[in-house]
Amino acid sequence: MSGSTGWRILVLVVCVVAGLLIATTREVSAGDEIRARDSTRVSDLVRNAQAKADEVGEVRDQLAAQVDSLQQSAATSDDELAAVLDDIDALAVDAGRTALTGPGVTVTMTDAPRGADGRYPTDASPNDLVVHQQDVQSVLNALWAGGAEAMSMQDQRLVATSAPRCIGNTLLLHGRTYSPPYVVSAIGDPARLEAALDAEPGIRVFRQYATRFGLGYTQSASDELTIPAYTGD
Incomplete structure (x- = not known):
């Protein structure tokens, strides 16, 4: 060949x-x-899901209002139902179903901003520059340990079933997504709450990173804070 x-x-x-x-x-x-x-994009999927969740939430609120109205009307002629509704009202405070006002502490955490040159510190990794799940959890744990009577995050009431989750540089709470800054407010003795925050090892570590890389951390006491009622299921 x-x-x-x-x-x-x-x-x-x-x-x-x-x-x-x-x-x-x-x-x-x-x-x-x-x-x-x-x-x-994943962000588009999240926004679409959030929009649908908001629509469903509006329908849920309307139906809940109708149920409450029917229950109140029926209770006028049903002593047993009236007694059950009284029991529910008595548990509303412990269940977080009523707003509370009193002295307390507010903690704000945020990611590190870019420098004047538009860049981040050269010795920092991406993980050094954002608020993580363990940072949020350290604040929540410290405030509960300090005797918090009620707590909110991003103006949403935190209850026993609440599970804030950090996903990337966003926070997922009660089906909604939030970007920093993350704001946690707690009602209780301000001195005890701040002492608990100062004693929490995870918060001390976060403050060190805040000093080195520019992450944001502030805590302030107040004579009057209002924690909203929980409106979820």
Whole structure:
């Protein structure tokens, strides 16, 4: 076999293989682009899910108002139902269903900002510059340990079933997403609450990072704070 004949055969083989690959790709993609340029971003999915959750929440609130109205109307002629509703009202405070006002402490945490040159510190990793789950949990644990009677985060009442979660540089709480700053308020003896915050090891570590990398941390006592009522299920 001459050299020129060998090259012709090789070119023919390559063309056949390329044709098979193109045909297979078209069959798999059903004629569509495999890697679409306008692929949906995760942030868009989150926003769409949040919008749907808000719509459902509005319907839930309307139905809950109707249920309350029907219960109150029925209670006027049903002594047993009236007694049950009285028991529910008595438990409302402990369940977080009523707003509370009193002295307390507010803690604010936020990610590190960019410097004047638009850059972050050169000796910092991305994880050094954001508020993490353990940082939020340290604040919450310290305030509960300090005798907090009621607590809120991002103006949402925290109850026994609340589970704030940091996902990347956002916070997920009660089905809603929030960006920093994260604000936690607690009603209780301000002196005890601040002492508990100062004694929490996780908060001491966060403050060290705040000093080094510019993360934000402030805590302030107040004679009067209002913690909203819990409105979830």
